[in-house]
Amino acid sequence: MDSTAVLEVVGDVADTAVTKLYGWEGINAGHGIMVSSTGMFIVFTALVSIAILIALLPYLMKLVALVNPEPVAPVKKKSPVKSTNDDEAVAVAIALATHTAGKKGN
């Protein structure tokens, strides 16, 4: 790059830095509408592509599962006797049993 070109570009940079443009003039000079619409387009495209990939994930998982099935968490066996923490119910049951045993004794 020759020195004239360098000075021209530096001059442009300096002009932009020194001259403040306002309103539509500033928006146009900074290509505001173009930058904003391109930016929104890129953000939407990137996030839509993620959304599509996520929507495809379950199918990918099925393919992966064909080669390497997902380990199934061991199911805990349920105790045949239902445990309870209800002390009052236990007390009632014991009382009933004692009462019935007492009646039989009589």
Place this chain on the structure above:
Amino acid sequence: MEALSNMSANLLEFWQTTGFANMTLPNLAMIIIGLIFITLAIAKNYEPLLLLPIGFGAVVGNIPMMEDMALGVYDEGSVLSYLYFGVKEGVYPPLIFLGIGAMTDFSTMLANPKLILLGAAAQLGIFLTLVGALALGFSPAEAGAIGIIGGADGPTSIFLSSKLAPHLLGSIAVAAYSYMALVPVIQPPIMKLLTSKKERLIRMKPGRVVSQREKIFFPIIGFLATGLFVPGALPLLGMLFLGNLLKESTVTERLAETARNGLIDVVTILLGFSVGASTQAIVHGMDDYAGFLTVDSLKIFALGAFSFMIATAAGVLFAKFMNLFLKDKINPLVGAAGVSAVPDSARVVQHVGMTEDPHNHLLMHAMAPNVAGVIGSAIAAGFLWSYLVKPETVEVVKTVIETVN
């Protein structure tokens, strides 16, 4: 008698070095602002993890400093300048993203991927603010750095402004964190204004169950999709997805634990404090830094409020737009969570939803656009960085500097 006179002369000399003697009105104003931040953090519980270190940093940074002593963040070789290095060079934000990744559960987003679009729509706040900043006389690079406040993401704002407009970093960071703290105040009126009672009462179907294997695959696929698209966002998205992979892989639980607790806490303290300390009202020997209290700072604060409002409105309105095509309707309040203040905006959605129907729990649905918003704002930052830093300009400036030297 002579000893007494010497002593008084020494005391007078010492007095000249004290903060009392050198106190200026702008310094005092910034100290008061710092104290307001601390009060908001402690008394109102507004983003205390951030506002407290920032507020205290602002108090520290605005104690008047002697010209020939290296004390402040802008003084070469000072201790504070080393702490500020992480902000200036954009080191802290990716580390914070690592921690965020390690604490984020993407399963709500994986269960209902269409909600990701709300996170994209809310990024309109960034780009309309950019236009607004250009209209107010900022240069394109400055406007890009200011616009990112609309992403409602403190680390992303700091990262981008350190690259595009380092001289505005303090104002941008303080504006971003202040408005993030004010999300519960800013968002509800806009959400209520743009929705009908019937819409606010919409109940959403719970999402499908997501397998652990999907959660492991997502950070890899998500990173490849976004990283290849916008390489400018690599430092932020790379760390975000790495943190999430550490968490979901289940084989690196120790590293995930450190990233989401110890590391993020340390970096938050350093980041908050040094950002606060960078709000020096007066800086000696720096011609390109006019201090914090300037008209530009006031404009940035106004634009920051505007950006949060636009982002919220865009999310809500886009949800209503999506409802035109959807069979299972989205509660439009959820759109407000596209503003990526995690998890505050999701909490606001839950709160506003519950004031209409105490049994309508929207939090889990709102987390999907919320985390999508984090990704969206990082993508926007990557785009703005790559677009607004023109390599040929940098090259020319380097050549000129070399020639002059």
